[in-house]
Amino acid sequence: MTAPRPLVTRFAPSPTGFLHLGHAHSALAGWRRARAGQGRFLLRLEDIDSTRCRPEFAEAIQEDLAWLGLEWDGPVRVQSRHMADYAETLAALSDRGLLFPCFCTRRDIAREIAGSASAPHGPDGPLYPGICRRLSQAEREARLARGEPHALRLDMPRALERAGPGLSFAEAGRGRLACTAARFGDVVLARKDVPASYHLCVTHDDARDGVTLVTRGEDLLPATDLHRLLQALMGWPEPAYAHHPLLTDAEGRRLAKRDRAQTLRELRARGVSPAEARALAGWPD
Numbered sequence: 001m002t003a004p005r006p007l008v009t010r011f012a013p014s015p016t017g018f019l020h021l022g023h024a025h026s027a028l029a030g031w032r033r034a035r036a037g038q039g040r041f042l043l044r045l046e047d048i049d050s051t052r053c054r055p056e057f058a059e060a061i062q063e064d065l066a067w068l069g070l071e072w073d074g075p076v077r078v079q080s081r082h083m084a085d086y087a088e089t090l091a092a093l094s095d096r097g098l099l100f101p102c103f104c105t106r107r108d109i110a111r112e113i114a115g116s117a118s119a120p121h122g123p124d125g126p127l128y129p130g131i132c133r134r135l136s137q138a139e140r141e142a143r144l145a146r147g148e149p150h151a152l153r154l155d156m157p158r159a160l161e162r163a164g165p166g167l168s169f170a171e172a173g174r175g176r177l178a179c180t181a182a183r184f185g186d187v188v189l190a191r192k193d194v195p196a197s198y199h200l201c202v203t204h205d206d207a208r209d210g211v212t213l214v215t216r217g218e219d220l221l222p223a224t225d226l227h228r229l230l231q232a233l234m235g236w237p238e239p240a241y242a243h244h245p246l247l248t249d250a251e252g253r254r255l256a257k258r259d260r261a262q263t264l265r266e267l268r269a270r271g272v273s274p275a276e277a278r279a280l281a282g283w284p285d
Contacts, residue, residue: 005237007039008212011065011072012202014046015057018263019064022217022247022254024281029244030215031070032283042209043072047080048201049194064264069274077209079201086196089204089234090152090189098159098233099189101150102132103143120185123222127185128153152190156182163232169224172242179225187226203227207236218243219254247282 009030013023034041045061047053062076093099112129113119120127132140133155144150160182167179189200206214206227214224221243231238246254267277275285 005210005212007034007037008042008210009034009039009215010042010044010206010209010211011070012044012046012205012216013061014049014052015054015061016049016052017057018060018265020263021267021277021281024064024068024264024277025247025283026215026217026244027065027068027070028278028281028283029242030213031072033213033215033242039212040073041070042074042077042211044077044205044209045079046198046201047078048083048196048198050080051193053080060265067264067268067274068277077205079205083195085208086190086201086204089200090196093154093189093233094152096162096233098155098162099152100133100135100155100186101140101144102128102153102186102188103148103150104128104131122183122185124184127183128187130186133186149192151188151192153186154189156184156186159229159233163229167225167228167232169228169238170240171221171224172240177224179228181225181229183222184226199223199226199230203230203234203236206239207231207234210237211239212237213240213242215242215244217246219246 011027011030013019013027019027031041033039043062043065045058047058058078065072090099108131109128112131113126116129119129132150132153135143167181168176169179171177187197187199189197191197205211221241224241224243228238230236248254264277267280272280278285
């Protein structure tokens with residue numbers, strides 16, 4: 001019998017603003033599970049989008065977590081320092097014919113969708129209509145040789161064929177859930193302005209760091225289908241998942257940076273103690 005892997009959880013915020021109580025709730029969910037299971041709790045900064053992420057927010061995240069009383073194990077993984085790792089994964093997928101370059105602008109895609117008799121939708125809106133997937137290899141090579149800007153998309157039909165049927169994942173309290181990654185269509189794995197996508201980086205790093213339990217908000221539950229597909233394609237280990245409800249304000253709206261949710265720094269300035277903040281985040285001592 002194979003011995004179970006040690007419990008490893010992680011908290012992986014993007015440094016695009018200061019942490020609020022919703023972040024604290026998510027961080028505490030992973031930290032408490034790790035400590036209860038005598039496991040490891042990792043901190044990762046998902047800062048691949050240089051246009052939105054800021055070093056001051058990255059520093060503030062670590063300060064706020066330490067104030068909350070959360071200590072993490074090992075060095076902080078900063079994704080922007082490891083773009084070569086993600087490029088290797090993209091190259092591996094490309095070598096197997098699972099990626100194609102997409103030269104489309106948003107206007108090209110919107111025009112194609114508008115002229116279509118039907119426009120299937122996925123979790124993120126209308127699906128990519130497959131314009132560049134239909135290009136001949138000769139045309140792709142010619143456009144690449146001209147240096148045309150392009151994204152890299154996963155050839156979803158080919159990827160699903162390669163992965164095989166029956167993909168699923170283990171969700172805490174719900175057993176195994178079937179995956180329907182096809183609803184994402186030919187998802188972008190590298191944008192024109194960012195050389196790797198969230199979906200690619202998060203699955204790569206979870207595998208690299210030996211994460212065995214992914215704790216995160218229920219808004220990311222649909223993305224798990226796509227993450228399991230990438231894990232299957234790359235031969236990466238399958239973690240278990242525990243998606244938690246999102247914290248909301250008095251009007252029932254989820255706490256979010258864009259809505260100016262009250263930050264941990266503001267609470268600290270008001271004299272709120274770490275124990276009180278943990279209780280406000282849904283995890284009273």
